[in-house]
Amino acid sequence: MTRERLVDARLHLLSRQVLDADGEPVRAVDDLELTGPDGQEARPGEAAQVGAILVGPTLFTRLFGGAVPASRLPRIAWSDVAHVGTAIELSVRSDELDADWVELWLRDHVVGRLPGGRHDAEADG
Amino acid sequence: MNVGDLLDARVEEPDGTRVGVVVDVRFALAVTEPEDGDGGSGGEGGEEDRENPDEPLSEHTAARDEVGAARLVGLLVSPRSGGSFLGYERTDVRSPWPIPQLVRRRHRGTFLVDWADVAEVRTAGEPVVVRLVGGYERRSPAL
Amino acid sequence: MKKVMGAALGILTAIGGFVDIGDLVTNAVVGSRFGLSLAWVVVVGVVGICLFASMAGRVxxxxxxxxxxxxxxxxxxxxxxxxLVASFAINLLTLTAEIGGIALALHLASSVEPRLWIPVAGLAVWLVLWRVKFEVMENVAGLMGLLLVGFAVAPFLLGPDWGELMRQAVPPSPPGTEHVATYWYYAVALFGAAMTPYEVFFFSSGAVEERWTAKDLATNRVNVLIGFPLGGLLSLSIAACAAVVLLPAGIEVSALSQIVLPVAQAGGPLLLAVVIVGIVAATFGAALETALSSGYSLAQYLGWSWxxxxxxxxxxxxxxxxxxxxxxxxxILMTSVDPVMVTEMSVVFSAVALPLTYVPILxxxxxxxxxxxxxxxxxxxxxxxxYLVIVLVAAVAAIPLMIATGAGS
Structure with missing residues (x-):
């Protein structure tokens, strides 16, 4: 059964934690991109929907002004969103998202290379 | 166009009269109920279960309702700027006194305007300006 | 059994968070100058932190x-x-003070210069954060921090005039030798030390680390309602020690060695050793908590995994x-800044940042x-x-009082 639930961006979507399919944090929602039914940019007065969750630099432009070319913004397609609750849960894993590249780069090149960087403290019992 | 562009935008009537600022953007989220007998926490399903105010949101998403498209419904416009992020003028939450009472008082006159009633969004320049069509309708902001 | 283990979280935040370097220094300074006339602030602070920590834990x-x-x-x-900017800065200041506190306590125990202990302390803190399981961290630091109970034993060994101590505490009034503004400045500092925001960052994130659910709410309540008042009692006994020994002797606390002076006088080298181990454990635990809180707050703001x-x-x-x-x-410590001074600043700035954290939780x-x-x-x-009103008043009053009193001097 499909129905509609009303949500307000500031109250229910923006700044919420995004979790991947395994429940791992990805980013917080920094902005939402609006698109028309054809996938093009949304136009005033015409049908529109959320096309993607924007993360990263868009937070700084929202806070301090300025703009980043839209094509350069890390984004998570709305079609990858599975559930909306106290967090936004995705149906994909974070390694499949290029939005999380800083974390992955640091993992592979810095923290993962320090001695014990891949040690699991929980496994010590 | 992003939601961030619309938030805090100045809202004008066709003749340029200021009516307020955009305090929030409303969407209708398509949700698909989990199949019956799915092992979800509440067996009843349906609207009542979803809106049961006793269940924390984290528990009812545990019932795994699948989310589809988020359709843009309209803009929430308040005659006063700022401070509406708590959203008390749209819900019936009354505690902790006196915060909801103060926010509600400040944002009296907040209304919802359909996205179809938006004629133009000028994103060039600060602040962003949203121009409405003539004869736009002021709807209830309640969720 | 699981419940008993869970209560350790409360005991750690009570000892390492309630009695950290901020409480040690502020309570000793206050005790040596005002006797127990500010004891009521500790009580108000304990009730406040119980209220908001249990709320954050429940959320x-x-x-x-x-x-x-x-x-x-x-x-x-x-x-x-x-x-975030304010909380992170205060966190960093508090972390600095805690690492300084570890170094000073090790210096008391070893007579090796504190400057040499600072990098050792920093490295030890990092290694524990890097390797050790959360539950082990909290239990070890929490149990060893209980040795601070030496401060509570000391007043009994000293055999003070209990009637005089009571007269200082109720009804509270500033001693004639001190200015009213100074009295209120230290009231705000004590309140800030008791309700430091990092405690709720740590406490709520700890609940997520330990995968609490609604079923653990009873544990949450037990932790807070037993742990924090215990910490508050320890704070009060530090002030009492100072009020009994340092106040009559006219000694104003400006170093860690003066804080433990009453303990040495009461129980000799043995009790002193016990209390110094307690101080190392409590400041070490608090250093872990503040370092974790700096990571928690930034990661949670930006949505990183943590x-x-x-x-x-x-x-x-x-x-x-x-x-x-x-x-x-x-x-910061290697620039040979005085850790005691860093501590006093961090508790006052904590008071300023309190509303920003406690309003959203409520x-x-x-x-x-x-x-x-x-x-x-x-x-x-x-x-x-x-409490929102109290917190707002303290936040607004903190900076003007600091300027008017020349930071309490």
Whole structure:
């Protein structure tokens, strides 16, 4: 059964934690991109929907002004969103998202290379 | 166009009269109920279960309702700027006194305007300006 | 059994968070100058931290969201960003003070120069954060911190005039030798030391680290209602020690050696050794908590993965933040700044930042979407509103009082 639930961006979507399919944090929602039914940019007065969750630099432009070319913004397609609750849960894993590249780069090149960087403290019992 | 562009935008009537600022953007989220007998926490399903105010949101998403498209419904416009992020003028939450009472008082006159009633969004320049069509309708902001 | 283990979280935050270097220094300074005439502030602070820590723990257990995620979600990126900058700076200042406290305590025990202990302390803190399981961290530091009970034993050995101590405490009035503004300046400092925001960041994130759910709410309540008042009692006994020995002798506390002087006088080298181990454990525990809190707050604001339950490589930015914070703390101390002074500053600035954290917690604890049937009851809300007023007054008064009194001098 499909129905509609009303949500307000500031109250229910923006700044919420995004979790991947395994429940791992990805980013917080920094902005939402609006698109028309054809996938093009949304136009005033015409049908529109959320096309993607924007993360990263868009937070700084929202806070301090300025703009980043839209094509350069890390984004998570709305079609990858599975559930909306106290967090936004995705149906994909974070390694499949290029939005999380800083974390992955640091993992592979810095923290993962320090001695014990891949040690699991929980496994010590 | 992003939601961030619309938030805090100045809202004008066709003749340029200021009516307020955009305090929030409303969407209708398509949700698909989990199949019956799915092992979800509440067996009843349906609207009542979803809106049961006793269940924390984290528990009812545990019932795994699948989310589809988020359709843009309209803009929430308040005659006063700022401070509406708590959203008390749209819900019936009354505690902790006196915060909801103060926010509600400040944002009296907040209304919802359909996205179809938006004629133009000028994103060039600060602040962003949203121009409405003539004869736009002021709807209830309640969720 | 699981419940008994869970209560250790409360005991750690009580000892390491309630009695940290801030409480040690502030209570000893206050005791040596005002006797027990500010004891009531500690009581007010204990009730306040019980109220808000249990609220933050309940929100984390029910919604799965830790405090700084909620701060950003409710306040939006702008106001929450301002809060982040303030909280992070205070956290860093407190972490610096704690590492300094470890070094000073080790110096007392070993007579090796504190400057040499600072990098050792910093490295030890990092290694524990890097390798050790969350539950082990809290239990070890918490249990060893209990040795601070030496401060509570000392007054009995000293055999003070109990009637005089009571007269100082009730009804409270500033001693004739001190200015009223100075009295209130230290009242704000004590309040800030008791209610430091990092305690709720740590407490709520700890609940997520230990995977609490709504079923753990009883544990949450036990932790807070037993742990924090115990910490408050220890704080009061530090002030009492100073009031009995240092106040009559006219000694004003400016070094850690003076804080432990009454203990040495009461119980000799043995009790002194016990208390010094307690101080090392408590400041070490608090250094862990503040370092973790710096990682928690930044990671939760930006939505990074965080937590010691993940392998460091799977919370890379979180661990990197903590490394940078510890390095900064060590760096600040190596400029030979006085850790006691850093401590006094950090508690006053804590008081300024309190409303930014406690308002969103109170708001979310009332949000039925997050909390369902676990929303605040009437009594908790009434108390919460009263504390909001106190917290706002303290925040507004802190800086003017600091300027007017020349930071209490």
């Amino acid at each position: 984390a257990a029910v919604s799965g969201r830790a405090t700084f995620e909620i701060v950003r979600e409710r306040l939006g990126p702008r106001a929450a960003g301002a809060n 937590g010691t339950f993940r392998r460091p490589a799977h919370a890379a930015r979180f661990h990197l933040t903590m490394i940078v914070a510890v390095l900064l703390g060590v760096g 708001v979310v604890a009332n949000d039925p979407q997050y909390m369902g049937r676990y929303v605040n009851g009437r009594v908790v809300n009434a108390l919460g509103t009263v």
